[in-house]
Amino acid sequence: MENEIKNVFLIVLFSYLITFQNVAGIKRRSIDLISAHSLISDSRLPRETAPNSYVIKLQPYIEEGYFIGQVQINVSWEEESDKITLHADKNLVISEKVTVVQTSPSDESDKSLSLAFDKVPIKVIKVELEPKKPMIILHLEKSLNRGAQAEVKIPFNGTIDKNEALFRDEYIDSDEGVKKWYIASKFRPNLARKVFPCYDEPSYKTPISISVARTKDMITLSNMPVLMSEEKKDQPGWHWDHFQPSPPMSTFTLAFIVSEFHYLERNTTEEIDMGIKVWGRPDYLGSLKDVVLKTVKSMQVLREFWGTAYPLPKIDCVALPNFSTNKPGDNWGLLFFKESDLDNKKLSYVSQELAYQWLGSLATPFWWNDAHINYALNRYVTAYTTLKLNYKNESFNNWPMTMLYSIYYEFSKRYPHWKNTAIKQDSVSAKTEMIFRMLNYTLGESTFVRGLQRFMATRQFGTFFGDDIWTALTERAISDNALTEDMSVNNIAASWITKDRLPVVNATRLYDTNSVVLTQKVYLRERPHDLPDQDKLLWWIPIVLVREDRLDFQNSTPITWMKNERKVIVDNMPDNHQFIIVNPEEIGPFPVNYDGDNWNMISRFLLNNENRIKIPVNTRAKLLHDAWNLAYAGDLGFGTALNMTLFLRFEREYLAWDPIFTMIDHIGRHIDSSEVHKKFQGYIRHLLTPLYQELGPKPKKGELDGKTHLRRYSEVFLCQAGYKPCVIEAQKQYHKWMKAANPDEGNILADEYICPVFKYGTNEEWEFGLQRIINFPPSRMKNERTYLLKTLAGCPIDSYKIERLLNVTVLEENGNFTDTDINLIFSMLTGGASGYTTLFNFLEKNWDVIKIKFEKKPLLWNSLVTSATTVFKTQEGLDMVSGLYVERQGEFGTAEFVVERALKNIKEETKWSDENLPVIEKWLDNYLKENNVDLNVPSS
Structure with missing residues (x-):
């Protein structure tokens, strides 16, 4: 089960990026989706x-x-x-x-x-x-x-x-x-x-x-x-x-x-x-x-x-x-x-x-009930306006990629939204916005805009239903021969909007006949892939295809549509020495998988600097994102997915790098309990160090937002991977705080320096942070204390520091820590293997004492058991939790169901680890050997 609790990476990243807005700098506003959802049942007049x-x-x-x-x-x-x-x-x-x-x-x-x-x-x-x-x-x-x-x-x-x-x-x-x-x-x-x-x-x-x-x-x-x-x-x-x-x-x-x-x-x-x-x-x-x-x-x-x-x-x-x-x-x-x-x-x-x-x-x-369409279309029009004007070279961040990544993750979960109305409304609206974008590409901008103009001309000064927009687009598209008479935008849009899922398209080349077999199925990233009735879910999917011998990324006219069809075959493909790319520029909100030969041809093409720039940066990002997430879902071998990252040694566009930072976080969390993790960190340092050194530690006057983002992200992940210059600089700044005459007046260093010190620094440095929380003055802002507590618990990889914190807060019942603090500590420890393993051992060793302390605090007890048992991903972790369950069966009380569910999920994760960790390790071994990468943390 993918860990839903924010891990230590998110804490550090937040400290860097707190001043940046969400997708495309757009906040939720205007017709607020949550308000609109609640208003559907508002008191209506007769x-x-x-x-x-x-x-x-x-x-x-x-x-x-x-x-x-x-x-x-x-x-x-x-x-x-x-x-x-x-x-x-x-x-x-x-x-x-x-x-x-x-x-x-x-x-x-x-x-x-x-x-x-x-x-x-x-x-x-x-x-x-x-x-x-x-x-x-x-x-x-x-x-x-x-x-x-x-x-x-x-x-x-x-x-x-x-x-x-x-x-x-x-x-x-x-x-x-x-x-x-x-x-x-x-x-x-x-x-x-x-x-x-x-x-x-x-x-x-x-x-x-x-x-x-x-x-x-x-x-x-x-x-x-x-x-x-x-x-x-x-x-x-x-x-x-x-x-x-x-x-x-x-x-x-x-x-x-x-x-x-x-x-x-x-x-x-x-x-x-x-x-x-x-x-x-x-x-x-x-x-x-x-x-x-x-x-x-x-x-x-x-x-x-x-x-x-x-x-x-x-x-x-x-x-x-x-x-x-x-x-x-x-x-x-x-x-x-x-x-x-x-x-x-x-x-x-x-x-x-x-x-x-x-x-x-x-x-x-x-x-x-049509507010989400209103909201989605206006967000699309906002993006259209901003990109058209490119006001003062304003970067529109990486729209639509970040938005797409977030809805990919949400709709690929076993339980999307998990009854969270806020997430559901926003993700449905984001998906609808992407449908408008898809229609703009596939119908053609002229047809798309004229269809909306037709809609506005008939509805101005009046009201509309969501279907009115789709109907106007259909009429214009058929008139312009962008759709055939048997097609309608209403059906196309409905196939996407009415499902809390997204499809994945598999493109399998038949090289002997120069054709490709295209199939669609539900995109499921989390395991197990046991969605009921998934075979019945089908979409209207436009197939836009670019081929190596005709690298035309301007033509977005579909060569065919999958009209609620499970499978279509397209002929007249290039020969077996040339790749194809389906859904370039992320025209539709769906990932694409290929056969291994096609993936390898794309990977080799991207390694050539002259070739790489022939593929637009949004498509390069899409290829990386698709490869990684398909591998994570179990639909693509990790060797192929990691091959797709090789060109990043030469890549300098932030948009192309963006999905890889998510990949580093996801795979890092998944394998950090194994011996492979040290090798993976070595690979990350080798990948990011030349990029960071080229960018330099300080922003340059007039540099674009993308370069600023890239510097900050690369610094965050290098620090997480133990890049020595980062740790040394963090300790240097941290010591200024330690030497302050009155350190409890406030930390005098930037937040981003705290986590590297707590992770790689000395026990003395960590202990200083603990005392700052214990002595935290009530006059200071509470969110400063919360941030410090999150990093104190979530950053260390040394089990001594973690156990020391648990002893102080749980066993010694230090009065400076509330139940809310303790619950936060439990949650933060799920961000890394050292955290949740130490928490499990702490629970096992002190079971009787803790059970008595928490017998009247069921929420805290459930939180402890959840954090201590549900995040393991290997056979060793499965054995640990199974052993505790057998030994203490009947004593878990309200948390009994937590452990039973955890065992089921850990079995799934163990299966994933058994299948993929050997593949990842073999790839890393070959790469690190070929590039003479030293796994010891470098001194400079």
Whole structure:
């Protein structure tokens, strides 16, 4: 069983890379997937009535912390009813002075009477608050028929929130040195109901007019420009800003802000015909000077992509001080950002939120169950925009490779997501994003974009279902002959999106007939491969193929499709001296395996420097990633997979190296309990040392992100493998801390130096770290202590240090360590063989004492047994756990099932080790001998 607990590698890597964002620098934001998932079962309104328009008046008393207002809704009857049901939060106070006036007759009336229809007041008998739902029901004195219309006026008041709905915050104006307030709205996804009664569902799109009161020294922004401002005589000191009516919009995209912010602008220009302003604190605007240009450039690409002009006359981007949400507010025409996000130099931070101006605001998912498609397509459009612009040579990290690697790992598990909604929603969305990318390649960019433009043209100002996108793409693809009549994007997409799995394609060459047999099956990386009904799972898979005699990586037209077929045969392949590559550039989200001869031809080709650059770096990375993971899964010999790494001695592109760092970690964890591990570390040092020496220890001015990443990763893994210069430098920096007058005030060295010292340093150095945790001052940040404890437990390979920590925390019950600390220590010890083996021996030796100590702490006991027994991967480990189980059978209590499951999994891992460790060792022996690699840790 693959160890799911973060090992020591991740700790060290985290210390290096904490400042870097996740895939492509994009955070989860906008239509948040977890929120969307929970909203699928949100309280839905009956379809008796629907809104035609809103007129909202709002007066916020910012410093006092409350607001008052009135909403006027023009309502149509969809079916006969004597009530109007609206969303309203339980904390929103609804006035008794609710009025309803019928303004139009029903469908059953004589339409010739409509123009002369006298408005008829309708008495509201009762305003009922739903006890278990965020709704109010206006009970009317009579029923109205389908087609009737009425004006509903509802006065209300409420409390200003801290983080959502209508919220306020304060900041210090550095120029004036005084505290200032701002108030803003955050209605996404269903929070408008906390501010005014409304039809708070995405499908109810209608024009909205809003008026907001402010004091004289403040300004108000909303989705639309100000129509007029006035100072009312009956409210001295108050100014009302009345905004232009919006196009049809959902309540969650409505927004406004009242503040004293200033702005930068680039009004109507040659590049784009609309007003663009960036707002913020006056003393912060200097940091935002690039944002206007980013917005202009992004809007140009997005407008061209969608083939539809931006429908609003302006857009405002606002940097909010102390904005605590983790998601920007991508309201229509008014975007709210954390200051640090808007100040970020990457174009993608702005372009992702701008993408939602079309898909999300202009065209809106009918309900939240299609939010993942909305989210996925917008992430794809963000990547498209960023790559098209290549703003200031901005690297888009290694999109899409990192995203693909993560979903490969997730969907190849025996139990994907393991009931974790957050992981499931994000991985499904990431996979959907990759399907859009695949369609862009295989249909052709022109067809793909025109299909989406067709979709937007028919759905703008309205709502859509996910299937509408696939249908529009199908119609365009068939029209352009990119698909045949018997194919549809709906079927293609469904075959990928509806399964929590991915396929692997096997390409077996028949050299005597110059053909290739292509088969598909479920890609399973974790063992055992006992997925029920896996033979029934099939996908629509595009076969894009490049051959050595025609190295054309620009043509992404499939030579055939696997149309839910288990097997296809393709003829007219090259002869037996030339390789083929299927799915180049990772066009589709699936790995590819080949026969051994084809793999070897690719490996030899990559070893030639002139040849290697003929294969694009994304494809080189794909080949490495596929080979390694297929070997790990048991579908490819490790000798072949390791041969694929040989060209890395000459490779200097970060994107090609990226998958190999994961490989080093995975194989290192899997074999670190065997004698092979020392040889593997020697190979890693030999592979990485020339790369690291060439890059140098310090970043160079103006170097690209990729080179910076490569340096940091190579340093991390060299340190992990015992590269002596790294250990010496770490000890040098660590000793400065040891000599500090008051070391408990804080560590005075970078985090990345700590783990190498705890791993390869002296007992004295490790003991110093232990004392820092014991004496940790309560005034310091708790996360500093947590990090130190993780490294103290997870880094050492010396069993003395590990046993010393266990004695102090478990047997001696040092009062400075909580149960949470002890649980963390157990978890960290699973990261390496020294850790979990020492923990097992500690449990076995002190069984009776520990059992008594933990008899009233079942969670801690289960954690100990899990960490001590489930991570072994060899026959020796199987014998150890089996022996303990037999000796203590019946005494494990709540952890009995843990050991039984562990024995089953260890048998699988032992089988893997028995089959693969001899192959890995033989390959390493040959390589190390041929290259005269010294297995002793080098001194320089």
